[in-house]
Amino acid sequence: MNDTLKAFLLFTLKYLKPFKQSFFLGLFFALLASLLTGLGTSAIKPAFNIIFVQGRHEYFWLIPIGLLLLFGFIGLSSLLQAYYMKITTTGMVNLIRLTLLQKCLNLPYELLAKERTGQTVSRVINDTAQIEPVLAESYQILIKEGLTVLVLIGVAFYMRFDLTLLVLITLPIIVYTSKHLGAKTRLARRQTQLATGELTHRLTEALRGIKELKLFPSQELVFNLFEKELKRAFRYAVKITKYHGASKSIVDVMNGIGGALVISYGGYLIIKGSLDPGAFLSVLTAILLVFNPVRKLARAYTGLKEAQGAWSRIDEVLSLPEEKAEGKKPSPPQRGFELRNVSFRYDESLPLALCEVSTDIPARKMVALVGPSGSGKTTLIHLLLRFYQPTSGEIFLDGELINNFNLREYRNLFGVVLQEPFLFNLSILDNLLLAKPTATFEEVVSACELARAHEFILKLPKGYHTVLGEEGINLSGGERQRLALARIFLRKPPIIILDEATSQLDALTEVAIESALERLRGETTFIVIAHRLSTIIKADKIILLDRGRIVAEGTHDELLKAEKLYQNLYQSFMRQEV
Ligand SMILES: Nc1ncnc2c1ncn2[C@@H]1O[C@H](COP(=O)(O)OP(=O)(O)O)[C@@H](O)[C@H]1O
Ligand SMILES: [Mg+2]
Numbered sequence: 001m002n003d004t005l006k007a008f009l010l011f012t013l014k015y016l017k018p019f020k021q022s023f024f025l026g027l028f029f030a031l032l033a034s035l036l037t038g039l040g041t042s043a044i045k046p047a048f049n050i051i052f053v054q055g056r057h058e059y060f061w062l063i064p065i066g067l068l069l070l071f072g073f074i075g076l077s078s079l080l081q082a083y084y085m086k087i088t089t090t091g092m093v094n095l096i097r098l099t100l101l102q103k104c105l106n107l108p109y110e111l112l113a114k115e116r117t118g119q120t121v122s123r124v125i126n127d128t129a130q131i132e133p134v135l136a137e138s139y140q141i142l143i144k145e146g147l148t149v150l151v152l153i154g155v156a157f158y159m160r161f162d163l164t165l166l167v168l169i170t171l172p173i174i175v176y177t178s179k180h181l182g183a184k185t186r187l188a189r190r191q192t193q194l195a196t197g198e199l200t201h202r203l204t205e206a207l208r209g210i211k212e213l214k215l216f217p218s219q220e221l222v223f224n225l226f227e228k229e230l231k232r233a234f235r236y237a238v239k240i241t242k243y244h245g246a247s248k249s250i251v252d253v254m255n256g257i258g259g260a261l262v263i264s265y266g267g268y269l270i271i272k273g274s275l276d277p278g279a280f281l282s283v284l285t286a287i288l289l290v291f292n293p294v295r296k297l298a299r300a301y302t303g304l305k306e307a308q309g310a311w312s313r314i315d316e317v318l319s320l321p322e323e324k325a326e327g328k329k330p331s332p333p334q335r336g337f338e339l340r341n342v343s344f345r346y347d348e349s350l351p352l353a354l355c356e357v358s359t360d361i362p363a364r365k366m367v368a369l370v371g372p373s374g375s376g377k378t379t380l381i382h383l384l385l386r387f388y389q390p391t392s393g394e395i396f397l398d399g400e401l402i403n404n405f406n407l408r409e410y411r412n413l414f415g416v417v418l419q420e421p422f423l424f425n426l427s428i429l430d431n432l433l434l435a436k437p438t439a440t441f442e443e444v445v446s447a448c449e450l451a452r453a454h455e456f457i458l459k460l461p462k463g464y465h466t467v468l469g470e471e472g473i474n475l476s477g478g479e480r481q482r483l484a485l486a487r488i489f490l491r492k493p494p495i496i497i498l499d500e501a502t503s504q505l506d507a508l509t510e511v512a513i514e515s516a517l518e519r520l521r522g523e524t525t526f527i528v529i530a531h532r533l534s535t536i537i538k539a540d541k542i543i544l545l546d547r548g549r550i551v552a553e554g555t556h557d558e559l560l561k562a563e564k565l566y567q568n569l570y571q572s573f574m575r576q577e578v
Pocket of ligand 2: 378379499
């Protein structure tokens with residue numbers, strides 16, 4: 001069998017199982033419709049011969065009644081097969097979508113963060129939209145029209161072997177042109193898609209960067225790029241029409257030649273008396289009826305070819321490795337984290353972001369990570385959260401390799417606030433409940449009070465029920481950070497990580513929040529990356545990083561005495577605070 005067809009069938013077979021019943025019903029009605037069509041064409045011979053050749057005109061009324069009944073049943077079967085096939089294919093596409101979403105959620109962050117995988121995954125979302133119509137059409141057409149073609153050709157051969165063969169002579173030429181020009185059309189179509197994709201990309205980019213565009217004298221540049229892509233898309237669109245038109249007219253000419261051959265040869269045979277007119281009509285009808293399904297089959301095949309890239313990409317994404325989920329249930333830290341010779345690089349081509357880091361993060365203490373920007377503070381946190389795996393070295397929690405813990409439960413130990421917290425296009429309340437779905441409204445409010453978010457939330461048009469991202473509701477960086485902190489107060493996780501979590505707050509708010517966090521001290525393990533001296537001084541332990549290495553660790557006083565880099569940082573902090 002053809003590779004495309006085989007790959008398509010294998011791919012879809014995986015998702016067909018839950019819809020077996022409707023699929024077989026669809027198949028049944030498809031078969032029925034084709035058999036009825038075959039029956040109709042083979043009935044022409046006796047009907048014509050008896051009524052017209054033998055002159056039994058009293059049976060004439062059978063023709064309209066028979067036709068009516070026949071087409072009625074064919075119509076009904078076609079309708080039912082379309083209905084059941086649609087149920088099957090829509091169900092399959094939805095299943096593919098759900099499987100993909102599930103997969104994406106379970107992909108390791110490390111993979112998703114990679115440019116290439118990230119792109120593939122987002123392309124795949126489009127791909128499902130692209131394969132839906134192909135899947136729906138192809139299955140119907142392949143099955144129904146395929147069966148019809150087989151039955152009709154069977155009938156024609158049975159009636160008159162040589163006549164049928166004569167028509168089929170033109171078939172290879174039709175197939176060859178469709179294939180050859182089809183390939184060219186496909187290529188042009190793909191180029192158009194690429195060009196259109198580039199257009200959309202340029203447009204979104206321009207709109208996203210509109211502020212900069214308006215400020216720089218660079219508008220023409222964007223306009224020219226846009227125009228260039230537009231012209232490219234236009235050229236390909238013209239090509240498509242050319243190839244498509246050519247292929248269509250060649251097929252039409254071939255049909256004409258086929259028809260001429262049959263009629264002349266058939267007519268010759270009838271005149272000679274070696275072919276009865278009924279059989280001739282039967283064959284002619286079968287052949288005429290076969291053209292439409294053949295054309296549909298060819299179109300479905302082209303559709304399959306076009307969608308092949310899409311489903312092989314879906315397959316590729318679905319075969320990516322998932323995050324390992326199973327493992328021990330972790331309990332809140334008793335002793336704390338231990339890092340042993342941990343090195344990490346984001347990519348083989350990049351230098352080490354962390355180099356031979358060995359240290360302890362004691363439980364229920366506050367550890368501050370300090371260092372110039374780019375020194376590896378955030379990277380260290382990525383590793384603790386198991387977003388990335390160390391290139392070498394190990395990380396333990398209470399003496400157990402962190403990789404041995406059940407991933408979800410392990411991450412549940414943490415509450416993390418990042419510099420740019422992400423909020424979903426949901427109400428404020430729902431955004432907060434993500435952290436703790438079982439929380440009562442009162443709990444949410446008191447968490448927001450601790451995070452100094454309550455007041456600004458009340459000022460929003462619908463308070464806690466304001467949906468973010470709608471009606472022009474957009475929160476400032478500081479407000480986002482306060483909501484992220486409220487999530488922490490709501491959950492009170494055993495480990496709290498703050499990565500420049502208060503960087504966009506004013507000093508007063510920050511102090512208020514810090515004193516609220518202070519109440520969690522003693523029971524919570526804190527890991528903070530702070531930009532303010534007041535926070536760092538309070539830490540039980542400071543880890544000083546520089547270019548991926550630990551330069552020193554200890555308390556503020558110890559470091560201030562011994563470390564040049566720390567003294568320098570201290571100086572710059574002091575200048576900031578003043
Ligand atoms: N996703 C990433 N891919 C490649 N390199 C990265 C990535 N994130 C950070 N880096 C690099 O790793 C180093 C440490 O970065 P990071 O941990 O973010 O520093 P810090 O948080 O201390 O400012 C920097 O050189 C940075 O450019
Ligand atoms: Mg950082």
